[in-house]
Amino acid sequence: MTFHTTAPDFGSTVFARWRAEAGEDWHAYTRHAFVRGLGDGSLPQANFLHYLVQDYIFLFHFARAWALAVVKADNIAEARLAASIVDGLVNHEMSLHVDICGKAGIAEEALLQAEEERENLAYTRYVIDAGLSGDFLDVVAALAPCVFGYGEIGAALAAEAAPDATYRQWIDTYAGEEYHDMCRQVGALVDAAVEARLGPDPQSSPRWAMISRRFQAATRLEVGFWDMGLRG
Numbered sequence: 678m679t680f681h682t683t684a685p686d687f688g689s690t691v692f693a694r695w696r697a698e699a700g701e702d703w704h705a706y707t708r709h710a711f712v713r714g715l716g717d718g719s720l721p722q723a724n725f726l727h728y729l730v731q732d733y734i735f736l737f738h739f740a741r742a743w744a745l746a747v748v749k750a751d752n753i754a755e756a757r758l759a760a761s762i763v764d765g766l767v768n769h770e771m772s773l774h775v776d777i778c779g780k781a782g783i784a785e786e787a788l789l790q791a792e793e794e795r796e797n798l799a800y801t802r803y804v805i806d807a808g809l810s811g812d813f814l815d816v817v818a819a820l821a822p823c824v825f826g827y828g829e830i831g832a833a834l835a836a837e838a839a840p841d842a843t844y845r846q847w848i849d850t851y852a853g854e855e856y857h858d859m860c861r862q863v864g865a866l867v868d869a870a871v872e873a874r875l876g877p878d879p880q881s882s883p884r885w886a887m888i889s890r891r892f893q894a895a896t897r898l899e900v901g902f903w904d905m906g907l908r909g
């Protein structure tokens with residue numbers, strides 16, 4: 678897979694630092710064997726469908742975590758963006774999963790009936806707890822690897838010299854301009870939220886390490902989610 682030496686940072690200096698601090702865990706997430714299988718089409722369809730069914734449940738709980746970001750917002754800009762992501766997830770984004778699963782003969786009603794795998798449970802409940810027990814920064818740091826990681830993965834897969842058509846619909850979703858716009862909006866939100874709470878030199882704040890650790894923990898949970906997908 679082709680990876681640019683400079684992966685996109687979506688205009689966010691905070692994301693760029695979190696990613697650097699997540700180090701090898703970030704690479705394990707964005708260059709996972711599951712991702713390579715999506716890019717070259719070698720991922721078996723059964724594994725992809727299993728991942729998508731789990732991901733449908735994941736998105737439902739992820740929307741609940743973003744709703745907690747609305748609850749913890751300190752101003753209208755934070756509330757608006759978080760609310761628009763909740764709306765996007767429950768009213769639009771889950772339709773990619775419904776559409777692809779439907780073509781494979783899996784009905785929407787069957788999706789939410791599926792039993793949650795432990796990696797799925799661990800990740801979604803981690804982000805929900807970040808929203809329940811923490812403040813806006815805690816929940817946004819836990820939600821950020823999902824947003825930016827898929828943007829980075831989508832861009833890398835779409836940039837491959839000879840992209841395979843098998844998982845094109847999935848790749849196009851996360852490589853598309855619309856999705857990357859959203860990443861830049863979240864990037865601006867994260868930078869503004871960190872500056873508003875931790876000041877212009879956030880890394881000198883004792884809270885910095887805590888929120889960076891949240892980002893890294895969620896990154897590791899993304900790795901676990903791909904591992905689950907490969908296991909099938």
Ligand SMILES: Cc1ncc(C[n+]2csc(CCO)c2C)c(N)n1
Nearest residue numbers: 732735736739762766823824827902
């Ligand atoms: C395991 C897993 N991680 C990330 C995403 C991508 N994603 C999930 S919610 C959302 C919108 C904003 O948070 C995006 C881009 C996924 N589908 N599944």
